[in-house]
Amino acid sequence: MLEIKNLHVKVGGKEILQGIDLTVNAGEVHAIMGPNGSGKSTLSYLLSGREGYEVTKGSVTYKGQDLLPLSVDQRAAAGVFLAFQYPIEIPGVTTMTFLKTALNSVRKARGEEELDAPRFLKLVREKAKPLNVADDMLKRALNVGFSGGEKKRAEILQMSLLEPTLAILDETDSGLDIDALKVVADGVNALRSPERAMIVITHYQRLLDYIVPDVVHVLSKGKIVRTGGKELAGELERTGYAEFAA
């Protein structure tokens, strides 16, 4: 699904990623853990195609193709989804309108028929229900005045609608109390499937109690310094990142 080889990335002239190697197969959930400033968010932005991230060396192959020449929206259409740590407010655009625009853009790019209003509405309600996203929330401007939990649920709702093949969750646990975390984690777990790969980026082990990964990587100073099974997360929780930061 995703193959990253010797990836070096510069941001604002500074090398943040210094030789990442990572292979994620379909059906797998990989966790990337690491201290602040280790390059976790850089990796997620780089994969989704954000401007200002310069690849100086290495390659990223996605479904057998070079991912790097694709624009942000092309990557989205190809199935790359990023759940934001801090979802962005879009004033005046209702969540419903945004979801419809996004879904139909992606469907169009994938050569699928765009959904009309009744079919779309039915689909959204179906997907929104398990995430406790009420109609009232769908009528409000996207992320404007949303609580932390509402924002994250809206992110997972988008993911569920767009049906990505590679989902990257950037610090999805930040700003969530334990109940909200459970709802979000249930939503994510429901989307686990043999065709879908996920990369879960987190600072804390807490999230991984609910979204149990197949593989855990530790990122430090722009490199993956350790890789292990799900028990590695627990170990880190006890020892902290001190040994990697040194």
Next chain:
Amino acid sequence: MVAVRETVETVDKVAGEKYKYGFTTDIESERAPIGLSEDTIRYISAKKEEPQWMLDWRLEAYRRWLTMEEPAWAKVEYPPIDFQSAYYYSAPKQKAKLDSLDQVDPKLLETYKKLGIPLLEQQMLAGVAVDAVFDSVSVVTTFKEKLREVGVIFCPFSEAVREHPELVQKYLGTVVPTTDNYYATLNSAVFSDGSFVYIPPGVRCPMELSTYFRINEAQTGQFERTLIIADKGSYVSYLEGCTAPQRDENQLHAAVVELIAHDDAEIKYSTVQNWFPGDENGKGGIYNFVTKRGDCRGDRSKISWTQVETGSAVTWKYPSCILRGDDSRGEFYSIAISNHYQQVDSGTKMIHLGKNTSSRIISKGIAAGKSSNTYRGLVSVHKKAEGVRNFTQCDSLLIGDQSSAHTVPYIEAKNPTAILEHEATTSKISEDQLFYCMQRGVPAEEAVALIVNGFCRDVLQQLPMEFAVEAQKLVAISLEGSVG
């Protein structure tokens, strides 16, 4: 900036075909002799078979105009206009007067079809009555019969002068006098046609009334005159749309619109202005110098202006309300979008004369490319106007780093009981917002349109439903090539 640059390049490629109304219709026309003189005015008046009082009114305005100077206070720049090199009257040639749509030149009907105006009555299920003005004359007014049944008069201005002279004489120039300003005075002298509406007391106009303006002839100025009177307790909603062919030269459009609302009457006036804005290098386009004013003459009357301004090379326009009647209300909702080299100086005036009058101003300016977008507004409260309320909100959105937005509010309160609020914001479409939308699969240009439509939502909601959809699309079209 790779994605953005690609988008800009793609758009540059299609820039030539961007203004989809830029066609001309090959149709025979008759024009007044070039230039402006008393003879030109006599020619127009004669063509319109006007009575003497109308000609005298025009000539008086013309003599006045000769003594006036072009205003220079607006934040717009353009070379001096040579008023002697334009034509002031142009009409599609017709054999005789028209009795029905069947007699209209098929080419004209074809043009309106291209513009998306459902002129033929059988297509008019939506219930919109249309008066179409082609260059200087009103070509056809649909749905006249149905309106006549309830006593509504909706006809070309020239027809009103002939058939309802008592109404025209009573109201013409009472809101925008012939002496008002340079362009309004010019219009008073040379106006060729426009629409006339009279709603009798207590009548709620059964359909939206609509006028469609189109400049077709080269070198021709368009000077239409619209007069709407809502008698006591009546209601009317009026829509106005404008387009012009794409030409290298600048063409002048100097219209005057007068609205009069008597006791308990309400007028809702909506405009979607999409005159040719000039090309991406700032060549050509319409000079849109328009005077629009409503008079809330009666108590508890209400006038509401809603405008979506996307076209014209230079816009100079301040739809205003004189709140004369006690408890009357004025509203102004505006979206002004400028791209490339367009210059907009637009806003409103709310003149509070009566007691407990209230007004609301919501202005959304969006500046892209190298354009300049100015909101200029006046809220004035006179000495005897007790209990006045005003709320003003001016939001500007900048796209790119070469556009500019300005807000110039004037507030004059001479009565201490007035409560006036003014809010203003300026923001940019953030990189974060664009990235977020694109990450969800929305291409850059569509993402900008989505964000801008969200920004304009408060105003778009004021438009009649079918117009709002069109306006949203127009917002997207006028911002093509603006990402960067």
